[in-house]
Amino acid sequence: MSEAKPKIKAAERMKINRQAMPARDAVERSHTFGEVNLGLLEQIAILEAQRCLECKEAKCVAGCPVAVDIPGFVAKLAEGDLQAAADVLANCNALPCISGRVCPQEKQCEILCIRGKKGDPVAIGYLERFVADWALAHRGVRKAAPVPLSGKKVAVVGSGPAGLTAAGELAKLGHEVTVFEALHQPGGVLVYGIPEFRLPKEIVKAEVDALVRLGVEIRCNVIIGRSYTIDQLLQEERYDAIFIANGAGLPVFMGIPGENLKGVYSANEYLTRVNLMKAFDPNSATPVLKAKQVVVVGGGNTAMDGVRVARRLGADPSTLVYRRSRTEMPARIEEVHHAEEEGVVFQMLTNPVKILGDDKGWVRAVLCQRMELGAPDAKGRRSPVPIPNSEFEIPCEVVVEAIGTRANPLLTATTPDLKVNEKGYIQIDANNMTSKPGVFAGGDIVRGAATVILAMGDGKRTAHAIDAYLKASVQPATAN
Amino acid sequence: MGYQVLESVWLAPNVRKLLVAAPHVTRNCGPGQFVIVRATPDGERIPLTIGFADKAAGTISLFIQAIGKSTTDLCNLETGSSLCDVAGPMGKKTTIHNVGHAVIVGGGVGTAVIYPQARALKEQGNYVSAIIGGRSKPYVILEEELKAVCDAVYPCTDDGSYGFKGFVTQRLGQLITESTANPVKEVITAGPVPMMKAVAEVTRPLGIHTVASLNPIMVDGTGMCGGCRVQVGGQMLFACVDGPEFDAHQVDFKELSDRLTAYREHEQRCMAK
Ligand SMILES: Cc1cc2nc3c(=O)[nH]c(=O)nc-3n(C[C@H](O)[C@H](O)[C@H](O)COP(=O)(O)OP(=O)(O)OC[C@H]3O[C@@H](n4cnc5c(N)ncnc54)[C@H](O)[C@@H]3O)c2cc1C
Ligand SMILES: Cc1cc2nc3c(=O)[nH]c(=O)nc-3n(C[C@H](O)[C@H](O)[C@H](O)COP(=O)(O)OP(=O)(O)OC[C@H]3O[C@@H](n4cnc5c(N)ncnc54)[C@H](O)[C@@H]3O)c2cc1C
Ligand code: SF4
Ligand code: SF4
Ligand code: FES
Numbered sequence: 001m002s003e004a005k006p007k008i009k010a011a012e013r014m015k016i017n018r019q020a021m022p023a024r025d026a027v028e029r030s031h032t033f034g035e036v037n038l039g040l041l042e043q044i045a046i047l048e049a050q051r052c053l054e055c056k057e058a059k060c061v062a063g064c065p066v067a068v069d070i071p072g073f074v075a076k077l078a079e080g081d082l083q084a085a086a087d088v089l090a091n092c093n094a095l096p097c098i099s100g101r102v103c104p105q106e107k108q109c110e111i112l113c114i115r116g117k118k119g120d121p122v123a124i125g126y127l128e129r130f131v132a133d134w135a136l137a138h139r140g141v142r143k144a145a146p147v148p149l150s151g152k153k154v155a156v157v158g159s160g161p162a163g164l165t166a167a168g169e170l171a172k173l174g175h176e177v178t179v180f181e182a183l184h185q186p187g188g189v190l191v192y193g194i195p196e197f198r199l200p201k202e203i204v205k206a207e208v209d210a211l212v213r214l215g216v217e218i219r220c221n222v223i224i225g226r227s228y229t230i231d232q233l234l235q236e237e238r239y240d241a242i243f244i245a246n247g248a249g250l251p252v253f254m255g256i257p258g259e260n261l262k263g264v265y266s267a268n269e270y271l272t273r274v275n276l277m278k279a280f281d282p283n284s285a286t287p288v289l290k291a292k293q294v295v296v297v298g299g300g301n302t303a304m305d306g307v308r309v310a311r312r313l314g315a316d317p318s319t320l321v322y323r324r325s326r327t328e329m330p331a332r333i334e335e336v337h338h339a340e341e342e343g344v345v346f347q348m349l350t351n352p353v354k355i356l357g358d359d360k361g362w363v364r365a366v367l368c369q370r371m372e373l374g375a376p377d378a379k380g381r382r383s384p385v386p387i388p389n390s391e392f393e394i395p396c397e398v399v400v401e402a403i404g405t406r407a408n409p410l411l412t413a414t415t416p417d418l419k420v421n422e423k424g425y426i427q428i429d430a431n432n433m434t435s436k437p438g439v440f441a442g443g444d445i446v447r448g449a450a451t452v453i454l455a456m457g458d459g460k461r462t463a464h465a466i467d468a469y470l471k472a473s474v475q476p477a478t479a480n
Numbered sequence: 481m482g483y484q485v486l487e488s489v490w491l492a493p494n495v496r497k498l499l500v501a502a503p504h505v506t507r508n509c510g511p512g513q514f515v516i517v518r519a520t521p522d523g524e525r526i527p528l529t530i531g532f533a534d535k536a537a538g539t540i541s542l543f544i545q546a547i548g549k550s551t552t553d554l555c556n557l558e559t560g561s562s563l564c565d566v567a568g569p570m571g572k573k574t575t576i577h578n579v580g581h582a583v584i585v586g587g588g589v590g591t592a593v594i595y596p597q598a599r600a601l602k603e604q605g606n607y608v609s610a611i612i613g614g615r616s617k618p619y620v621i622l623e624e625e626l627k628a629v630c631d632a633v634y635p636c637t638d639d640g641s642y643g644f645k646g647f648v649t650q651r652l653g654q655l656i657t658e659s660t661a662n663p664v665k666e667v668i669t670a671g672p673v674p675m676m677k678a679v680a681e682v683t684r685p686l687g688i689h690t691v692a693s694l695n696p697i698m699v700d701g702t703g704m705c706g707g708c709r710v711q712v713g714g715q716m717l718f719a720c721v722d723g724p725e726f727d728a729h730q731v732d733f734k735e736l737s738d739r740l741t742a743y744r745e746h747e748q749r750c751m752a753k
Contacts (some may be wrong), residue, residue, distance in 0.1 A: 182567065
């Protein structure tokens with residue numbers, strides 16, 4: 001153990017400025033898929049950690065959906081004790097390499113940081129990523145402490161952040177866990193949606209490998225609702241409990257003329273072709289249309305990923321069309337900055353009304369309308385109103401629609417006694433249990449499209465609720 | 481690892497039958513459903529209809545027509561090799577009723593696509609006729625298998641080298657006219673898009689209920705990407721979850737055939753490699 005260093009005084013901490021994240025050169029990265037953020041150097045991370053005032057009543061923690069002990073791990077990092085920092089972090093967050101990269105920190109933990117009152121908040125996300133990456137690189141394969149087996153079997157449906165987190169927790173609690181995944185690779189949105197340049201797939205793979213070492217069985221290519229129904233899992237395959245975490249993966253289309261022209265993609269299809277199927281690699285058998293001019297519609301993370309992917313595939317311009325203004329964009333601030341640096345063109349207050357095609361059925365342009373912000377709605381959000389006679393064309397050969405997703409009815413339709421709300425999302429009680437005893441749900445299929453960390457939080461909480469349920473049930477859930 | 485190819489045989493110069501171990505697929509599968517397979521870790525996801533499913537053995541047979549890179553790779557798999565991924569079953573099961581006289585119309589590998597329906601129609605007590613086409617004799621597939629489950633099988637070849645000389649649609653028209661005593665009540669068709677479109681045009685004026693098994697380009701097969709969207713009765717539907725079978729009189733075949741050409745250039749580049 002290193003000797004306790006003398007504590008740094010608050011006044012000295014206040015003098016340190018927020019450290020910047022080193023990033024790959026904007027010109028270079030606008031045509032490659034390597035990770036944009038390069039990570040902090042150790043001395044820089046420690047310096048940044050020293051900015052934290054280690055508040056007794058840390059406000060930042062309240063902003064974190066999984067209540068990471070921020071002052072706890074940051075204090076250890078400030079002392080240079082990386083082992084201890086990693087331990088604190090691992091206790092609160094199962095996938096910190098991932099959340100450190102993709103959390104909207106500016107809306108969650110960092111927005112509440114006391115240092116942000118005057119100046120910049122502590123870069124909590126950068127520090128989390130630093131400690132987590134350090135642990136991944138330096139602690140290698142860690143043997144999990146052996147736990148007594150409970151003799152209970154739990155099925156997890158879907159291998160996104162909710163499913164993976166729950167599987168890890170359940171395995172650590174001694175249950176036999178099988179994760180069923182419809183696609184050929186585990187990870188959910190982390191592998192098919194979020195691109196390599198924001199979240200290297202190796203990191204997701206490392207997390208999945210760690211689960212397998214914990215004894216979790218991952219069965220890809222199995223579609224629950226088709227290969228097995230929920231009832232078959234309970235009654236015939238003898239699972240004692242089920243966690244449904246199948247996401248909200250159904251793409252929404254705008255419903256405007258021209259959407260079936262060649263060159264129109266949902267963001268899900270575009271990103272899946274590029275990320276999961278590696279269409280950016282000339283050796284991949286899966287194609288994606290590479291166009292000179294691409295228009296991406298939307299203002300969230302998905303739209304930002306789409307427009308940056310298009311840029312990397314050679315689009316110039318790669319244009320983002322959003323019907324509100326820049327301040328209303330739901331995407332992470334960092335992604336917006338990065339997109340801008342990479343030369344993405346922003347067309348704010350603009351709404352597509354029609355996609356125009358040529359005589360061979362290919363997209364040739366998007367007809368758009370200018371918008372202005374009207375009166376605030378019930379939620380205080382100013383809704384866009386079209387400006388009459390403001391139509392104009394943006395020439396392009398590919399259009400990517402990233403205007404949102406809905407609940408996929410595939411599973412719920414085959415489980416009629418699973419209560420869903422009017423939008424098709426699964427309803428749960430205070431213990432995250434659905435209307436079916438022993439069947440729990442969490443992540444996007446409950447919340448609607450949300451965030452990685454909320455899905456992970458759901459996974460963790462539900463795992464403990466399942467554990468309590470299994471311990472309380474005198475008889476196995478499958479007995480009638 | 482992967483999914484074992486227990487048997488691989490050529491049925492026609494360009495069509496191969498693979499018997500594959502996939503117990504998770506056979507558990508619940510029925511006629512009309514399909515799987516998505518990948519031959520290798522860098523391969524494409526390819527939708528293929530489940531031909532015969534043996535629930536006890538946990539095996540499915542796939543009938544693959546080599547038309548592009550991925551299907552050619554699949555057709556080159558020998559007995560004892562394996563597929564990297566087999567996901568399924570996907571799509572809806574065909575709704576099979578006792579209608580009296582049902583006709584299945586298959587072109588090329590489409591014959592394999594509708595074999596399971598022929599069997600299910602027979603099991604429901606229908607009189608089942610099968611009209612199956614190929615460009616010449618060696619391209620007519622599954623005739624013996626169909627004879628075992630149909631009341632009548634009518635092979636057709638474009639060049640007249642076997643069976644009826646001409647298109648399956650011509651034979652269908654004849655059959656409908658001939659069958660006054662036992663009128664045709666339903667037609668199920670699978671094959672090249674122009675053929676399915678032509679079948680729909682034969683039956684439309686007669687008001688004979690017609691179902692087409694559509695084959696748009698797919699990625700995931702679970703409703704996640706929307707790439708398989710088709711226009712049916714003016715509505716946008718996803719073939720992988722809402723289909724793949726639809727009312728042929730409602731389908732926008734022109735759009736379907738158009739969308740199928742989206743990657744033609746890419747494909748030609750791949751084949752040239
Ligand atoms: C492009 C994109 C970018 C995003 N960027 C961010 C970001 O930067 N930060 C952030 O916090 N959030 C982001 N999000 C949102 C975040 O990814 C999701 O909220 C989160 O992934 C939800 O996790 P989940 O586990 O509920 O579901 P998912 O990640 O959707 O995983 C569900 C899994 O279940 C599988 N599945 C579905 N149905 C079945 C079935 N019937 N049987 C078996 N398996 C099934 C799916 O194939 C999938 O693998 C982004 C989303 C997208 C689409
Ligand atoms: C639900 C469903 C079930 C199917 N069942 C079978 C089956 O049992 N046996 C079988 O051999 N094929 C079947 N198909 C078609 C098969 O999936 C395609 O032939 C295959 O994806 C083509 O891949 P490729 O790389 O070899 O050819 P590609 O290189 O992708 O295409 C070669 C040429 O065929 C056209 N094409 C592309 N995709 C399709 C398609 N989906 N259908 C028709 N033409 C296409 C392209 O325009 C291109 O010019 C099915 C398709 C669907 C959607
Ligand atoms: S998990 Fe996300 S919200 Fe919580 S501390 Fe880490 S970066 Fe902030
Ligand atoms: S609020 Fe800011 S300064 Fe206080 S503990 Fe949290 S990160 Fe540190
Ligand atoms: S194949 Fe993706 S939605 Fe149908």
